[in-house]
Amino acid sequence: MFFAAAFEKAAAVASLLLPAAVAVPFAGALLTLFAGRYSEKLRNFCAVSTALLAVAAVAAMHPLVTSGPVRYVLAEVMQTGLVFHADYFSFVFALLMAVIWLLATVHATAYMAGEHARTRFFVFLLLSLGSCLGVVLAGDLISLFLFFEMLTLFSYVLVIHEQTTEAMNAGAVMLYLSIAGGLSMLFGIFLLLTGCGTVDLAVLPGRIAGCALNPYPVLALLVGGFGVKAGMIPLHIWLPKAHPVAPSPASALLSGLMIKIGAYGIFRVMGMLFLPLAGPAAGMGRIIIWIGIVTMFGGALMALLSTGAKKILAYSSVSQMGYILMGIGAAAYLGPGGVMGFAGALYHIINHAFFKTGLFLIVGSIYMITRELDIEKTGGLAGKLPLVAACFLIAFAGIGGIPGFNGYVSKTILHHAIVETAEHSRLPSFVLAEKIFVLTGALTLCYFAKLFSGLFLGELPRPLAAKNYRLPKRVYAVLFVFAAAILAIGLFPSFLLEKAVIPGLAGFSLDAGHLHGLNVWNFGDLRESLIILSLAAVIYPALLRLRFFAFRPPYRLSLEYLLYRPVMMLLNAFFRFCTLLDGLLNRLYLQSGRLSTAVCNLAALFDASLNEAYERTGGAARKLTEGTFYFDESLNKASEKASAAARDLDGLSGDFDESLNRVSEKVSSTARGLVRHLVWLDRTIDKAYRQSGRTAGRVIQKTAAFDNSLNEVYTASGGKSQSLFRRFLFRLSCENIKKITFDAFLITLVLVLFLLTVIFYLVRN
């Protein structure tokens, strides 16, 4: 549907066995969940028989895959199709997982008896098995990604099983780092999908050379994504946290198998998808060789410095994954001639699955009795648990690469690979890499010697003396199977080589010719092993003498502090910045609301002062009119008086002289009065002018005050925004709208309308 090209017919036999093998654990998990409600026994039976059925389903594929790849497509499920595809390489992984899962599940039925939430554990154990089988049997990268993510989520529940703070923290680191890795992988898948039009594992290798694609980012993204699962330095930090806190059978599977999912992915990507591109494959191979070297050495060093038995084993897993990565890197670097690297890596994957799972189960068996695994608080268990100690020694010899045990074979092949790389490239740095490889082998022996002596040798501590040292028979049975497998592979190395490794590599475009009949029992290889042993024999006492094992590196030197803390700080800064931005935006909106309220207030003030000015002018005019009216009246009165005087003149003609005198007196007094009136008028007009002048003055003052208040408002709002800004710098919290009234709302509306109209006209013209 999205990608029609993804469904090209790959030449393969269709078989329902593939989805069935994946579905069995999922169905079994459901059954186990219901069985868990009724009885413990039924539930354990369900879990074990599901694992057994999964082994059977995978084993049944054997005749099919020996004759060629098998495929089953659930077309268009999830729109991209769920593609299952198994070649012999997938089959080897699937069988290894199913078998070891079965053994661990049997062990878990005994181990979990003393734990809480048992049903949940078994359900998620089976779900994880289903996801692991899904990953290795997936036929395209999107199906693979589906199961990869499921594995992350399901195995998370196993890691945090104890639900202590430590477990929860470890789980969180694992979960988020894995999800980040998954997303990086997804990006790579997207790029491949758009570049090549398909992500089908069977189709891609033939197609990759013709793709419009920059291979480097794709390789980096895919390897980075799988590298998180594989515990590749510097993406390993979740591993030594998560593996020790899980219940031992889960740790065994996490360390023995689930990290191999990462190796499987890198194998597929480097060895199959990108091998036809010689340049990028070699370039990436060189990087992976060095990542592998650093991982193996760093892991071994950290194992030397740890005291928790499971922590040592976890770091040891990191270290051993370094071997595997180095092998893959060497093979990719050498191209088609790098068969030694691939063979060694694949062989080591199988071997590591046996001895590391075995070791975790051994340690878990001890924990069932002692409830204590710190090697500074244990010791002397060899006397109480001799068979367990013997199994441990066998696994120890296996992981240490002692001839006759399985680790010797794969490490020898890997050693051939790195030597070939050094010879082929003629780079002195690879000679150094070979030396580090040998040194790491010696260190491996040292930290296991430390672990062995811490657990089994010396005095039995007093708190442990009173325990009941009896283990269920099935625990011993499981441990013996692992010990036997380690011995058998070590003694008959060519069986696995011919039956698993060489056919497993058949799907890769490699020249497997000189792998046939490879003999590891020759003088050169035995001498290497002897060198490692003697090196260890020198280093171990020296380290003991130097009290190196008691050295605790400061936190400030850890990768977490140096690399992850800055990243976390950056991320945190980003979150804080975003929150700040959001708060700022909120305030901006609030502020704009306040600003429009302030503008409206100003307008109201202006309006009021205008009103006042009009009122005052009116008052002055009224006073002026009053003054004029008075003047008119007094004129009137004067004329009236004059007429009265004339009348008097008429009536009193006899007494003219006197009256003349009086008249003249009267006239003069009237004239005086007139003059007085005129003077008054003059004064009134004067006063009126002065009054209006004062009014004008007051208007001016008002305007000035208005101006000031405008000024003040501006300064205030400036100060407010300043202080607001200062507050943003220190503290972030969302403030809700306060003090916005309905008036402000209306005014905002009016303003917006106004603004829109203005924009309309501006833009239109």
Add this chain to the structure above:
Amino acid sequence: MGTDKSFLPVWIVLFPLFMTFAILAARRHSEKLRNILAVATTAITFLSTAALYPQIAAGRTVSYELFSLLPNLSLSFRVDILGFCLLLLSSFVWLLVTVYSLDYMRGDHAGNRYYPVLIANLAGCLGVFAAGDFFTLFLFFELMSIISYVLVIHEETPEALQAGFKYLIMTIIGGLALFFGILITFELGGSVNFGKGLLITENSSLALAAFIAYLVGFGMKAGMFPLHVWLPDAHPVAPSPASALLSGIMLKTGAYGLLRVIFNVYGIQFLQNTGWTAILAVLAVITILLGSAVALTQEDLKRRLAYSSIGQMGYILLGMTIFNTRALTGDVFHIFSHAFMKSTLFLAAGAIILKTGKRKVEELAGIGRQMPFTMAAFTLAAIAMIGIPPFNGFLSKLAISIGALDAGRPYYVIVLLLSSLLNALYYLPIVIAAFFGLKEEQEGDPAKVADAPFKMLVPIVFLAVTTLVFGFLPSNLPIDLSRVAAEFLLAGGN
């Protein structure tokens, strides 16, 4: 592509509108009648919408002109494939939410106000999706926006009133901007009808002003940065079923409007020439990152969900700026996906609040054992939200990402993946705390808190299962509809 004349689109919109009054009248008689009427209304509306399917599936559009106001301006309805997608989705989710409300709102202080408003809101929402022209769309858009204010302030607490006020102001400003845009479109194009070719064909500053006005108007509703500030206040304070609808459906009206603007008003060619979609794309990227990052810092569960909605709407806004079938299929499909996922999450959060009164993320430790079905549904939806296969969220992310890469924009993919990681960082702690936060022995009497009542559980679980089913099933309705809708839009949207 023919057009059928049918009254059905009008009926779909007007039926709930009339039923609002019936429910208003029914509340005087009995609560039971009121509730039955509400559920029956949503159910009948959903069935009526589904009845459009044969015509739509045959590639036809259904239209009806109610009456004409001015020349070229009428009240008309028209349902094409895109509108049908959203009509079906809205009426379906509305039905489930109404069923959920029966128990959630039992004994609530203002149930008599709640149900009529809920149904009137449905009418408004469906009116937006069934509108045949921008004028009708605007009418119903405003109706929906203003009525949903009543849902936001339902609790009548001071916070609710404040949030509601903020919502109201911003919504009205958005509405004005939208009106402005429609006005210009009418002036430039002479018509605002859908399905009659592109409305604006010449580049002018007025055309740009209209584009920005549409961005403001619809972007406001869609929670686009920087106009999203109302959303994280308004969504959490509403009652949970209303939050589910606000976040799940009503945000989509904004996205729907923008799709119409891009494909019916301007057209791909025009926008590619002018490059205006870059504005939307940049804002969408900021919206995604900001929403996801801020969600991480929220303590309140519903507030976290609200910010998550902002981030997810960013996906949809981003998707519509990439003009190819894959991205647009993913875009329309994400409208479906997000509606299902976010409704589940809000309804589950509502069940938790109703049963325990816990609103803070940190208080949720051990809740998974007390309310297993609710939290299982929450978990499914949360994982779908992160975009982990085989859930529907993964599919939409996949399709949008592939589309972005096809269009040569790998940085969009980085943004989407980064946002996925952030989603994981803020959703998974809730799930983890709920299921693994406490050991069994630390828990109190498990009988104290029972899981949500049946009528609430059914919608929650049903919606949660859809997130899985619609991601996993090879051929399902949402993905098929999305694909047809994407092709329809790319072909010109007529």
